[in-house]
Structures are given as structure tokens and as C-alpha cells.
Amino acid sequence: MMKVSLARLGSAVRCQSLQQWWLTMTATTVAETDWRLVRARDGLGLVTFLAIVVGWICNWFGSSGFVMGWRKWALWCNRLGLVGGETNLAAWLLGIQTIKIQPYHLPPLGPHDVKVRIKALGICGSDVHHFKTMRCANFIVKKPMVLGHECAGIIEEVGSQVKSLQVGDRVALEPGISCQRCSLCRDGRYNLCREMKFSGSPPNNGSLANKVVHPANLCFKLPDNVSLEEGAMCEPLSVGIHACRRAEIGPDTNVLIIGAGPIGLVTLLAARAFGAPRIVIVDVDDCRLSMAKELGADEIVQVSTNIKDVGEEVVKIQNAMGSRIDVSFDCVGFNKTMSTALSATGVGGKVCLIGLARTELTVPLTSAAVREIDVVGIFRYRNTWPLCIELLSTGKIDVKPLITHRFQFSQKGIEDAFQTSAGGGNAIKVMFNL
Ligand SMILES: [Zn+2]
Ligand SMILES: [Zn+2]
Numbered sequence: 094m095m096k097v098s099l100a101r102l103g104s105a106v107r108c109q110s111l112q113q114w115w116l117t118m119t120a121t122t123v124a125e126t127d128w129r130l131v132r133a134r135d136g137l138g139l140v141t142f143l144a145i146v147v148g149w150i151c152n153w154f155g156s157s158g159f160v161m162g163w164r165k166w167a168l169w170c171n172r173l174g175l176v177g178g179e180t181n182l183a184a185w186l187l188g189i190q191t192i193k194i195q196p197y198h199l200p201p202l203g204p205h206d207v208k209v210r211i212k213a214l215g216i217c218g219s220d221v222h223h224f225k226t227m228r229c230a231n232f233i234v235k236k237p238m239v240l241g242h243e244c245a246g247i248i249e250e251v252g253s254q255v256k257s258l259q260v261g262d263r264v265a266l267e268p269g270i271s272c273q274r275c276s277l278c279r280d281g282r283y284n285l286c287r288e289m290k291f292s293g294s295p296p297n298n299g300s301l302a303n304k305v306v307h308p309a310n311l312c313f314k315l316p317d318n319v320s321l322e323e324g325a326m327c328e329p330l331s332v333g334i335h336a337c338r339r340a341e342i343g344p345d346t347n348v349l350i351i352g353a354g355p356i357g358l359v360t361l362l363a364a365r366a367f368g369a370p371r372i373v374i375v376d377v378d379d380c381r382l383s384m385a386k387e388l389g390a391d392e393i394v395q396v397s398t399n400i401k402d403v404g405e406e407v408v409k410i411q412n413a414m415g416s417r418i419d420v421s422f423d424c425v426g427f428n429k430t431m432s433t434a435l436s437a438t439g440v441g442g443k444v445c446l447i448g449l450a451r452t453e454l455t456v457p458l459t460s461a462a463v464r465e466i467d468v469v470g471i472f473r474y475r476n477t478w479p480l481c482i483e484l485l486s487t488g489k490i491d492v493k494p495l496i497t498h499r500f501q502f503s504q505k506g507i508e509d510a511f512q513t514s515a516g517g518g519n520a521i522k523v524m525f526n527l
Contacts, residue, residue, distance in 0.1 A: 224515065
């Protein structure tokens with residue numbers, strides 16, 4: 094009797110493609126996606142799947158001729174590319190508050206690229222802005238776009254010239270692809286490159302997908318003791334690291350942080366790792382403040398949203414610090430928060446503006462200028478992944494408590510996740526497990 098094992102049938106229609114087929118079928122059914130988008134190959138995939146099941150049952154009962162017929166069908170479907178292609182699904186932003194899981198055709202793998210199977214992805218404030226308003230600052234979403242950029246995954250394929258990475262490596266992805274030729278890139282300030290292609294920022298597709306193609310030099314190998322979720326957290330952590338570098342945080346700088354959202358909290362962790370002796374953090378939300386306290390803030394101060402309270406609150410904040418405030422980080426970017434930062438910072442200190450809630454601010458700049466307060470800004474980050482990974486691996490920074498919610502990559506999962514993240518409150522980092 095001709096023995097056809099399940100494993101052999103499985104290899105006829107690769108397991109991976111079956112899994113993909115199943116994902117497509119379930120995800121799109123739940124999604125109530127436009128059925129025109131579910132391609133013919135998915136229907137044939139169903140028949141092929143049944144072929145395997147029927148073949149397996151027949152094999153069990155020993156009817157080998159029947160098995161061969163079904164097996165041939167599966168084999169030919171695979172050969173003709175009717176199943177087993179690169180059916181890759183991604184979360185597409187189609188309109189305001191409208192995200193659908195739909196197929197995403199990857200660009201070809203260049204010689205210096207790698208293909209990464211995404212395993213963990215965190216939702217960023219900018220993703221939520223895109224979701225709610227189809228824009229973030231000056232970046233406007235004009236056509237459907239795949240969301241997401243805080244991610245880590247496993248290398249599935251490497252380009253012909255890639256020497257530094259191998260299939261199976263776990264990597265964290267830096268999302269910004271700069272030109273590497275302009276003067277800013279050559280000076281090492283590549284985050285300011287005018288040609289920057291940043292994942293998940295229009296018009297560039299992001300990474301909330303089964304797989305992405307990414308330059309190998311922007312994929313950083315994770316040591317065994319750093320999880321893929323922690324790898325995905327390198328992106329928000331990078332913002333805190335870059336801000337601390339720009340503000341020259343060290344063992345002599347007392348730090349005030351305004352805003353205890355995800356960026357405020359990563360700035361807190363980074364400032365502590367850079368040696369800041371005393372850190373005070375302020376916010377309007379007591380839930381977020383207690384999280385900041387748990388993460389190691391020395392003092393927390395609850396503030397209002399009323400600009401008239403600035404004077405009174407600055408005194409409260411300075412008392413909470415107990416000594417001079419050397420550096421203030423505004424992780425929000427409202428008139429009130431920046432006014433507080435400029436007023437609370439001691440003579441000769443620095444204010445670093447991270448949050449960009451408003452494009453223009455009205456602030457007491459003159460009084461800050463005569464106290465020689467330096468105002469610095471940051472735009473994303475540069476050269477931060479190796480340090481992030483080292484700080485995570487050595488345990489100097491623990492980002493795990495920031496991950497407050499986890500969702501699966503399904504239509505319902507993405508809808509719930511974005512609503513949760515947009516709701517703020519106790520949601521700090523909302524993470525997808527793919
Ligand atoms: Zn981000
Ligand atoms: Zn450049």
C-alpha cells in the first residue's frame with residue numbers, strides 16, 4: 094500500500110501557506126472585508142485544504158488511489174502558485190478610525206535587505222493620531238497605508254549581500270531609512286535627513302504585518318535575554334535616550350519630566366540609566382503618576398490643565414525637587430506644559446521639548462532667555478538601538494511594566510487595540526503579538 098503521511102501532504106502544500114490561507118480566511122471573514130479583495134487563490138486554498146484533510150482520512154483507511162488524486166491536486170495548486178504564494182496580511186488604515194486587515198504585497202528583497210516575520214509591535218502615539226485624524230503633525234495620510242513602526246521579529250530570508258544576519262535571528266527594527274548620502278547623513282545626524290523614509294509615516298507603509306522587507310543595517314540582533322516585545326520597545330525607548338543625550342543628562346543633573354505618558358515614562362527610565370540623581374514627574378492623571386512612581390520617580394506632582402495654575406504649580410514642583418532643576422523635559426507640548434518647564438528650570442539649565450501637541454506655542458521665553466536657559470528640541474532619534482539593547486540586556490532598564498495591554502493580530506484585535514490606545518488612561522503601551 095502506498096503510504097502518504099500527513100507530513101508529506103503538508104509539504105506538498107507548505108504548512109506556512111496553509112497557515113497563511115487560514116489567516117486570510119478567518120481574518121477577512123471577521124473583517125467583513127470587501128470580498129472582491131479575497132483573491133481566487135483563497136477559494137482554491139479551501140479546496141486544497143479539504144484535499145489534505147480528505148487525503149489524510151483516506152490514507153488512514155488505506156484507500157491509496159484516492160489519496161494520490163487529492164495529493165496531485167494539492168501539488169499542482171502549489172506549483173501553479175494558486176496556494177503557497179506570499180500571502181502577507183497587514184493592518185491598512187483606510188480612513189478615519191477605519192483599519193482593515195488586507196493582503197500586503199511586499200517589495201522584492203534587495204541584496205542588502207532582509208525579510209522579517211513580525212512577532213511584536215507596539216502602538217505609538219503617532220499611529221493613534223493617524224488612526225483618529227489621518228494625519229500627524231505635517232504628515233498627512235492621502236492613500237491607504239499600513240500602520241505601525243515599533244517592532245521586532247525573526248529573520249526569514251536574507252538578501253545576497255547580507256553578512257551580518259542569518260535566517261532565524263531575532264531582531265529589533267529601526268524604522269527610519271535615511272538616504273546615507275546627504276550632508277546630514279554623512280555628519281551622523283541622519284534622523285534629520287530630508288529624504289527619510291519612515292515606516293508607518295505617510296507615504297511609507299509601516300510594519301503591522303505578518304512580514305516586512307527592511308534594510309539589514311537597520312535590524313539589530315537581540316540577545317537571548319531580551320524578548321521580542323522588549324525589542325519592539327527599543328523604538329519608544331530611543332526617544333528617551335536621544336532626549337537624554339541632547340540634554341546631556343548625567344549624575345549631576347536633576348530632572349523634571351512633564352507628562353507621564355509612554356514618552357514621559359521612557360524618558361524617566363533613560364534619565365535614571367544616564368545617572369540622574371533626582372527625578373520629579375508631573376501629570377494630570379493620577380493613574381499615570383502612580384505608574385511613574387513604581388518605575389522609580391523620586392517625587393510625583395499632580396497638576397491641572399488650567400494655565401492660570403502655572404505659578405502655583407512651579408513652586409510645588411520646585412519644592413518636590415528640593416534642589417535646583419537642571420533639565421526639564423516637556424513630553425506634552427502645550428502652552429501650559431512648556432511654560433511650566435521654562436519657569437521651573439533653574440538658572441543656566443536646559444529645557445528639552447519632546448512632545449509636539451501644538452505646532453505653535455505661546456510661552457514666557459524672554460524670562461527664560463535672561464536666565465540663560467537653553468531650549469533644545471529632538472526629532473525622533475539616531476544611533477540608539479545598540480545602547481537600548483545593551484541597557485535592556487544588562488537590566489539597567491526594564492520596559493516590561495510599560496506594556497499594559499496585549500492584542501492578537503486579527504480584525505477585532507486591531508480595532509480593540511487602537512480604541513484602547515486612543516483611550517489613554519491606564520493604557521501605556523499597547524502591544525500586538527503576531
Ligand atoms: Zn513610536
Ligand atoms: Zn540623508
